[in-house]
Amino acid sequence: MTATNLALTLTESFRRRVLVIDADLRRPSMHHTFGLPNNTGLNDALLGRDNMPTAFEMSSRLTVLPAGCPNPDPIGVLTSPAMRQLVKFARDGYDWVLIDTPPVGLLTDAHLVAQMVDAVVMVVSAGAVPYRVVQRSADALGRDRIIGVVLNRAAAAPFERAYGYGGYGGYYGAHSHEDQEQA
Incomplete structure (x- = not known):
C-alpha cells in the first residue's frame, strides 16, 4: 500500500509519469488495490510467456504492472537478464x-x-519488527541506498492528544477564552 500511495503522490502532486511494479511474486496484492486482473504480469514476462508484460494505464501518468500468476520460487526470474532489461526499459520510459x-x-x-535500482524506501511495520531486524535489513539493502523510511501501521492514539482536536485546538481555544475574560 505504501508504494501505491507514493505513486499517487508522485503522479498527482508532482505531475510525474510513474510505473509501479508488483515484484512480490510469491503473494501478489497490488492488483487488488487497483482492481486489476492478475492473470498475466511481471512473472509471465520474466519467464518468457509474454514478450511485453500487460501493464495497465490507470491515468496519463500512472501505469501499473501487476505481478501475474504467483511464483513460489521467484529468485531465478527476479535475478534474470530479463528483469534487468525490464528495469532499464522502465527507467527510460518513466x-x-x-x-x-x-x-x-x-x-x-x-x-x-x-541491487538493480537507484534508491530504496524502506517500509517498517510499527510494533511488529524488532529494531535489530530493521538494522540488519538496512545493512542488507545498503544504508547508502536508503533514501527514506516509512513507518506504517502505527497506532494513532499516541499522536491524537498532540495534534487532534483536543491537542492544539484546545490549547488555542483556552487562550482565546482567557483573553476574552480579561478584556
Missing part, C-alpha cells in the same frame, strides 16, 4: 519506477531487486 517487493527481513527477493 520519471519514477516504484518496485514493490516482499519484506526484506524475511526473504531475499527485496535485496536482489534492490
Whole structure:
C-alpha cells in the first residue's frame, strides 16, 4: 500500500509519469488495490510467456504492472537478464519506477531487486519488527541506498492528544477564552 500511495503522490502532486511494479511474486496484492486482473504480469514476462508484460494505464501518468500468476520460487526470474532489461526499459520510459517487493527481513527477493535500482524506501511495520531486524535489513539493502523510511501501521492514539482536536485546538481555544475574560 505504501508504494501505491507514493505513486499517487508522485503522479498527482508532482505531475510525474510513474510505473509501479508488483515484484512480490510469491503473494501478489497490488492488483487488488487497483482492481486489476492478475492473470498475466511481471512473472509471465520474466519467464518468457509474454514478450511485453500487460501493464495497465490507470491515468496519463500512472501505469501499473501487476505481478501475474504467483511464483513460489521467484529468485531465478527476479535475478534474470530479463528483469534487468525490464528495469532499464522502465527507467527510460518513466520519471519514477516504484518496485514493490516482499519484506526484506524475511526473504531475499527485496535485496536482489534492490541491487538493480537507484534508491530504496524502506517500509517498517510499527510494533511488529524488532529494531535489530530493521538494522540488519538496512545493512542488507545498503544504508547508502536508503533514501527514506516509512513507518506504517502505527497506532494513532499516541499522536491524537498532540495534534487532534483536543491537542492544539484546545490549547488555542483556552487562550482565546482567557483573553476574552480579561478584556
